[in-house]
Amino acid sequence: MIALSLSEIAAAVDGELRLHGADEPATVVSGVVDTDSRNMTAGGVFVAKPGETTDGHLFVGTAVSRGAVLALVERVVDEPVTQIVVADVVVAIAQLAREVVSRVRASGRLRIVGITGSNGKTTTKNMLATILRPEGETVAPVGSYNNSVGAPLTMLRVTHDTRYLVCEFGADASGQIARLAGLVTPDVGVVLMVGMAHAGGFGGIESTVRAKSELVSAIRATPLPGQDAPGIAVLNADDPRVAGMASIADDRGLAVRWFGEADAADVRASGLRVTAEGTDATVTVDGQDLPLHLRVLGAHHVKNAVAAITAAVALGVDPAAAVERVGELELAERWRMQVMGSDRVRIINDAYNASPDSMSAALRTLAQITRPDERMVAVLGAMSELGEHAHEEHAKIGLLAVRLRIPRIVVVGDEARSLYLAAVAEGSWSDEAVFFSDADEAFAYLQGELRDGDRVLVKSSNSAGLRFLGDRLGESFT
Template sequence: MEIEALHKLFLECSALSTDTRKIEKGSMFVAIKGEKFNANTFAAEALQKGASYVVIDDEAYYIDQRTILVKDGLNALQELAKYHRQFLNIPIISLTGSNGKTTTKELIHVVLSKKFKTKATVGNLNNHIGVPLTLLSFTQETEIGIVEMGANHQKEIAFLCEIAQPDYGYITNFGKAHLEGFGGVEGVIKGKSEMYSYLKSTDKIAFVNLDDVIQAEKTAEFKRFTFAKETTAVDVKIDAIEANPFVTVTYEATSIKSNLIGIYNANNLNAALAMGIYFKIPIVEIQEALEGYVPENNRSQLLTKGSNQIILDAYNANPSSMAAAIDNFLQLDLTNKYLILGDMFELGDESALEHKKLVQKLASQSEATCFFVGKAFYENQFSQDNIKFFETFDTFAAYFKSHLPSNASLLIKGSRGMALERTLELL
C-alpha cells in the first residue's frame, strides 16, 4: 500500500501502537519483527482488542480487509511518520546529547506549553521506533513538537533527522556515553554532531550553549540562537548559577529556583530558558514553568527515608554524568555523606579504565563513605575504611541491611541495568 493511502487510514484512527498491550479502541497496530519475536502473530489479538486496522509484513497472517500488507513493518512505520510530519508541517525541535536529554526535553515542554499546544517524546522513546511513534502522536492541534533522539552508533542521528526533519536542534553535551558503539569520545562527538550537519544543510536553527567550546566551533558558520554564562556575546546571557542542593539560575534579575539537584542541571534549565525567550514567552511564565517542574523516574530526585536524605539518580550513568554527580554531591554543605555507585554499561574497551578512574577519584577523599556495586567496580577493589566493594547488588544489600546509615545524605547513581533504586527498599 502507498504511504499516502496508509496515512489516510491512520488519520481515521484514534492512535497507533506497536504493542498489543497498549491497544486502544479504534487504533492502528503496526507489526514489527524483532530478533526474538514476530509481531505479525499478534495481528488477530490487536483486532480483537479493538484496533481498526493492523499493518503486517507477512501475508500468512492476513485476516480480512482490516489487514494492511506492507513489505516491511518497521520501514512502513518510519515512512508513515515522515509523511505525517510533512503533512502537519509544524515546527519541530529535536534534541540529542550524551547527558540530560530527557530532563531537558521535559523542561522545554513545560516552558513552551505556556504559550503553545506542545507535544513531546513520552519517556525516552527516542530510537528508530520511538521517534516515529512520537511524530505519529502529534495531531493537527499540535503547534510545536519536541523530539528527543538517542543514539549509540554513527549515522543514527542522521537517520532520525531525515525522519523528523527538525526546524530547530539542540545538543545537550558531548560526554562519555555509549563509547562501545561510537568508538570513543571522538566518535560520540561525530555521531551527535550529525544533527548539526542536518541543520546546516537545511538552513535551520541550532540552539547552542556557547560556553561549550566544541559546540561553539561546530555551529559558528550557520544559524544559531545562543546562551551562556561565561561568554558575553550571546542572545541569552545567564547572570548567575547556584546549586545547594537545588539549582537556581538568574537571568535579567529573575531568579529561577528549580527542583533539580546538581550544577550539571544548570544548562538543562538554561536551554529551556533560552528557547522560551526565543519563542517570546514572558519571563514570568518561563519562571513559573521551570520552578513548577518536579523530576521523577529516578532522575535527580530528592527523597527522605527516615532520618536520611537521598539524591536518587539511578536512571542511567556514564563516566561524564557520574563524575558530575559525584563532584556536585561532594561540594554540598552536608554531613555524614554516602555514595552508592553502580556499574556503568556500554563502555566497550574503555570500561575497565573508566571504572578505575572513578575509584581513584574517590580514593583520595575522606569525607564520604563509598559503596561500589557491580563487577566492573569490583575489579578495582582494595582495602580502605571508607570505601567498600560489592560484586553484586545482593552482596551489597546483605551488608547494607546490617549497616544502615542514620541522619545521613546519600547519592545513589548507576546504569539502568543496576537498578540501584532497590536500595530504597533496604532503607
Template sequence: MQQFSAKELATLINSRLIGDPEQLVGADVVIDSRKVTPGCLFVAIVGENFDGHDFVSQAVASGAAAVMVDRELEITAPQLIVTDTVAGLSELAKGIVAKARAESGLISLGITGSSGKTSTKDLLSQILTAAGNTVSPPGSLNNEIGVPITCCRVDHDTDYLINEMGARGIGHISWLTSIVPPDIALVLNVGVAHLGEFGGVEQITKAKGELVEAVPEDGWAILNADDTQVAKMATITKAKIGWFAVDKQPEISAELVATAEDIELDRLARPSFTLRMQFGGEVSSYPISLQLSGRHQVANAAAAAAAALAAGVAPEKIAVSLNRAKAQSVWRMAITQRSDGSIIINDAYNANPESMAVAVQSLHHMVAEQQKKYPKAKGIAVLGDMLELGEESAKWHHKIGASLRIDEVFAIGEYAEDIIAGARSSGIDGKICEHKDILSLLQVQPGDVVLLKASRGIGLEAIAGQLVEGVEL
C-alpha cells in the same frame, strides 16, 4: 495522530492494503500489544527477543483498528503490508510530520548530547506546553523506533514537537532527521558516553553534529558555548546560531544567548541562579529556583531557555515555567528524604562518566549539608558499571572511584574492581558486592546520604525502591 482511513494510511506509507479501506484509524500508534487503545494502529515490530506478529491477534482483540505487518495474517482488521515494519513506521511518522508542517506551521525541535538529553527535554517540554500544544516523548525515546512513535502523536493542533536524538554510530542522527527535520537543533555537550561504539571524541562530535547540519538556513542551532566540541559546530551550518552558557556571558556576538549566573545550591543540591536572556536586541534577567537536584541542571535549564527563545516563547514565560518545572522522568536524581533524616538519591536510570561525575558532586554537597544537622552523617555510594566505554572502561571506572570523597562505596558489575581500586587510592573503604547482597551490607543511619547510580542494565533502581519502600515519594 489524527484519524485516517486505512486507505489514506496505505497511501501515506506506500503499502499494500488488505481489508476495509474505509476503516478509521487513530489516534494512537502502538507497538506493545499490552498498551493497545481502541481504534489504534498496531505496528508489529520484529525485535531481538520477540516478534510483534505473534501478538497481532491479541492487539486486534483488544481494539486495534488496523495493523502494520510484513506479511499477510488471518485476522479481520485491515492490514498495511510493508517490507519492513520499522521502515514503515518511519514512513508513517515522516508523512504525519510533513502533513502537520503544511497545515499548522508545526515547529520541530531536536535535542542531542552525550548527557542531559532527557532532563533538558523535560524542562523544554514544560516551557513549550505552557506556550502551546506540545508533543514530547516520555522518558528516553530517542532511537529509530522511539522517534517515529513520538512523531506519530502529532496532529493538526500540535504547535511544538520535541525529539531526543541518540546515536550509536555515524549516520544515525542523519537518518532520524530525515524523518523529522529540525527547525531548532539543541546540542548540549560532547562527552565520552558510547566511546566504545564510536572509537573517539571526534567521531562522537561528528555524529552529534549531524543534527546541526540538518537545520535549514532560517532555523536555529542552539550550541553550548562552554563545550569546545559543540561550539565548533557553528561552522558546519548556515542556520542562525544561538548560545547558552553557565557562570559567565560567552565572549560571542550573537542575537540569541541564555546565560545562568550567580548559582547557589540548597541542602538538596537544588540550584538557584539568575537567568540572563538576550534575544533580538532585548536583554532581561530573572531569578530561577529549580525544583530539581544537581548543579548540572543549571546548564540544562539554560539550554532549554535558549531553545524556547528560538521557538518564540517570551522570556518572562520561560522564567515562570522553569520555576514551576518538576522532574518528569523516573530514576534521574530522584531524592527521597526518609523519616530518620537520611536521604536516598535514585539516579539509577543510566550512567556515563559525565553524568556519574555530577551525581557524585551532588552527593558530596548533600553530605556536607547534612552534617550541619547530623554531625555523624555518612556519604555512601552504590555504583555499577558505565557501559559502552570500550577499551577505556577500566580507566573511567577507576577515575570515578578516585573522585569520591565519602565514607563508603559499594560496587557491582564487571568493573567493580576498578571502582574500588580508585576509591581505595583516595583512602575510602570500598566493597565489591553482588546485587543480592547490597541491602544487607548497607547500614544506613540517621542523616546518611546514599547515592545509587549505574547504567540501566545493572538494575540499581530496584535497590533504591526497597530503600524507600513505604516512604511517600
C-alpha cells in the same frame, strides 16, 4: 495520529494492504500508534515489531482485543484485523512519521525542536516541554523515546492542533541522528554537550562529535511559508566540541543562539548555589537578570535549564515566563536524580543512565547537598558502552569518589570492579569501599549499614539494573 485512510497509510509505508471485514481502502484510521499491545486503545494501529526476546507478531491478537483496527506487519498474521505488510516495520513507522509530520506542518503552525547530546537530553526535553505547554499543544517523548522506534512513535502523536513537537535524538552509531532528524527537519536544534557516553559504540570522541553534529546539519535551512528566517542552532558555549559546530550552522546560513556560563552566551547562568532543596542561579537573557530556582537536584541541570530556556526564547516565548516555568518541574524523569526515602535516610536514585560526565556530576551533587552532620554513601554500578575506555573511566570515578571524601562507596557488579579497585588504591580502605557482585547482596548490606542522616546516591547505567535497587532502598527507608 492524524486521520488517514488505509490506502494513504499503505502508500506512505510502501506496504501491501490486506483488508479485513468491512474495511475498504478509503476507511479512515486515527488512533494511537504503538509497538506495545498493552497501550492499544479503540481505533489504534499496532506495530508488530520483532524484538530480541519476543516478536510483536505474537501479540497482534491481544492488540485487536484492546481495540486495534490496523496492524503493521512483516508477515501476514492469522488474526481478524486489516494488515499492511512491509519489509521492515521500523522503517515503516519512520516513513509514516515523515508523512504525518509533513501534513501537519503544511498548515504552517507546527514548530519542531530537536535535542541531542551525550547527557541531559531527557531532562532538557522535559524542561522545554514544561515551558512550551502553556503556549499551545505540545508533543514530547515519553521517557527516553529517542531511538529509531521511540522517536517516530513520538512524531506520530502530533495532531493538526499541535503547536510544538519536541524530539529527543539519541544514537549509538553514526548516521542515526541524521536519519531521525531528517524525518522532521527541525526548526530549532539543541546540542547539549559531547562526552564519553556511547564512545565505545562510536569508536572515539571525535566520531561522537561528528554524530552529534548531524543534528545541526538537519536543521531547516530555508524559511517556511510565511516566515522570513531559516532555523536556529542552540549550542553550548562552554563545550568546545559543541561550539565548533557553529561552523556548520554558518555554512548553512542558520542563526546560532548560545547558552551556558560563558560571558558570550545569549542565555547565561551565574551565581549557582546547590542545596538539598534544589539549585538557585541567575539567568541573564537579553539584558534581563532573572532568578531561577530548580527543584531538580544538581548544578549540572542548570545547564539543561538554560538550554531549554534558550530554545524556548528562540521560538518566541517570553524569557521571564520561560525561567519561571522551568522552575515548576519537580522531577526530571523517573530514576533521574529522583529523591526517595525519608528525611532520616534520603535516597537519590539516578540509575537510569550513566556516563563519566553524569557520574561525576552526580557525585559532586551528593557532596554539595550533604551537610557536615550527615554522611555520604555512593552506590555505584557500571557505565555501559565505553568500549576500550571502560577500565580507565571507571577507575577515574573511583578516584573522584575518594577525593570527594565519600566515606561509604558501595560498588555493585563485576563490570564496575575497576571502580572499586581504584577507590581502594586511592585510600578507601577497611569497610570504606565494599564490592558486591549483585544488587541483592548490596541491598542486604545497605539495610544493615544505612543510618539516620545518610544521604545515598544510587548511580549506574540502565543495563546495570541499580535503578531497581534504588527503588527498593527508597521503599525500605520511607
